[in-house]
Amino acid sequence: xxxxxxxxxxxxxxxxxxxxxxxxxxxxxxxxxxxxxxxxxxxxxxxxxxxxxxxxxxxxxxxxxxxxxxxxxxxxxxxxxxxxxxxxxxxxxxxxxxxxxxxxxxxxxxxxxxxxxxxxxxxxxxxxxxxxxxxxxxxxxxxxxxxxxxxxxxxxxxxxxxxxxxxxxxxxxxxxxxxxxxxxxxxxxxxxxxxxxxxxxxxxxxxxxxxxxxxxxxxxxxxxxxxxxxxxxxxxxxxxxxxxxxxxxxxxxxxxxxxxxxxxxxxxxxxxxxxx
Numbered sequence: 505x506x507x508x509x510x511x512x513x514x515x516x517x518x519x520x521x522x523x524x525x526x527x528x529x530x531x532x533x534x535x536x537x538x539x540x541x542x543x544x545x546x547x548x549x550x551x552x553x554x555x556x557x558x559x560x561x562x563x564x565x566x567x568x569x570x571x572x573x574x575x576x577x578x579x580x581x582x583x584x585x586x587x588x589x590x591x592x593x594x595x596x597x598x599x600x601x602x603x604x605x606x607x608x609x610x611x612x613x614x615x616x617x618x619x620x621x622x623x624x625x626x627x628x629x630x631x632x633x634x635x636x637x638x639x640x641x642x643x644x645x646x647x648x649x650x651x652x653x654x655x656x657x658x659x660x661x662x663x664x665x666x667x668x669x670x671x672x673x674x675x676x677x678x679x680x681x682x683x684x685x686x687x688x689x690x691x692x693x694x695x696x697x698x699x700x701x702x703x704x705x706x707x708x709x710x711x712x713x714x715x716x717x718x719x720x721x722x723x724x725x726x727x728x729x730x731x732x733x734x735x736x737x738x739x740x741x742x743x744x745x746x747x748x749x750x751x752x753x754x755x756x757x758x759x760x761x762x763x764x765x766x767x768x769x770x771x772x773x774x775x776x777x778x779x780x
Contacts, residue, residue, distance in 0.1 A: 507769075507770050507778070507780040508770050509534045510535070510750070510751055511751075512533060512534065512535025512536055512751055512754070513528070513535070513762040514537040514572065514754060514762070515537060515539075516537075516539050516755075517541070517542055517543070517545065518759055519538075520545060521538055521540075521545055521558060521569070522561065524538055525561050525562050525565055525567050525569070527759065528565070528567045529565035529566070529567055531763050534566060534568060535567070535570065535753065536567060537712075537753050539572050539574060540597065541574050547596045547597060550600050555603035555604050558604055559603075559604060559605050562605065568607050568751075569604055569605065569606050570606055570608050570610070570712070571597055571600075571601055571604075571608070572609070573593075573609060573610060573611050575662070577593055577612075578614045579611065579612055579613055579627075579628045579631055580614025580615060580616060580624035580628035580663055581614065581627060581631075582623055582627040591635075594611065595638055597609050598635065598639050599642055601642070601644040607645070607711075607751075608683070609644060609646050609647065610646075610647045610649050610685045611632070611635070611648055611649070612648070612651055612664070613629075613632070613648065613651070613663040613664035613670075613673055614631075614662075615661060615663055616660070616661055618661065625672060628663060628673070629677075632646070632682075633677055636681050636682045637679075640681040644681060645680075645683060645711070647684055647685035647711055647712055648664065648674060648682070648683075648684055648685065649714070650686060650687055650690050650701070651663070651664055651665045653666075653723075654723075655723065665690065665694070666694065667696060667700070667701055667704050683709045684706075685711065685713075686701070686705060686710050686713045687713075688714065688739055689714070689715060689716045690724075692719075692734050693721060694721070695721065698739050698742065710748065711751065712752070713743065713751070713753070714755050715736070715752055715754050715756075716734075716755050717729045717730065717732035717756065718732045719733055720733050720734075726755055726757070727756060728756055728757045728761050729768050730768070736769050736772040737772040737773060737775055737778075741773070741776040741777060741778055744773070745778075754766065754769075
């Protein structure tokens with residue numbers, strides 16, 4: 505498969521899923537990532553008939569669908585009632601994924617409020633272990649994403665944004681239903697950078713690499729490529745040189761921005777010596 509075909513688009517909440525598949529087909533995008541939280545895409549609105557139609561449309565158009573849970577839902581939740589709600593939320597994604605022939609579901613480790621880090625980490629790890637077992641039973645695949653750093657003086661911080669925190673979870677879970685989603689621009693925000701992360705990631709467990717521009721050691725921004733200082737050519741050369749052949753997903757700007765950037769990224773990879 506060509507590199508162009510491996511670079512997909514994060515639709516997020518921008519289109520109804522059926523319309524997103526049609527948009528992808530028109531633009532020769534082979535992979536889309538979508539959230540099932542709001543509007544016509546709320547996960548509760550996918551009955552068997554609708555799922556069947558989506559599967560048929562995606563197959564006919566050569567489009568692969570992946571799901572992406574909302575990072576605002578705290579996987580590290582431990583409070584009564586709320587904890588049960590998070591479990592129900594994640595189970596709903598897991599149960600609809602095979603009905604849509606979804607390739608995977610991107611999940612997160614949650615967030616903490618500075619004073620409760622150990623409790624949040626333990627709650628998130630335990631929840632992910634439970635959800636992986638549920639995914640095994642339903643034939644779904646969960647990908648744990650490394651999230652972004654927040655300013656040091658922020659009260660709330662995402663978990664699994666450093667390599668050490670990310671490893672806390674993926675070292676504890678060994679399952680065919682659990683793998684990784686590497687957001688390269690999040691790594692760019694931290695001192696180790698992309699090279700430091702890739703040196704430690706078990707690359708055979710990475711199924712998706714998520715992309716946006718940003719500024720080195722800066723703050724969370726999903727910029728259009730060329731608007732920050734992320735070196736896409738070097739990243740492609742590093743990952744492809746180490747044998748990575750999975751998907752890439754653009755996550756920035758508008759749908760047109762993400763579509764146009766696919767060619768830009770292929771050009772950068774080619775200039776870096778990558779076979780595209």
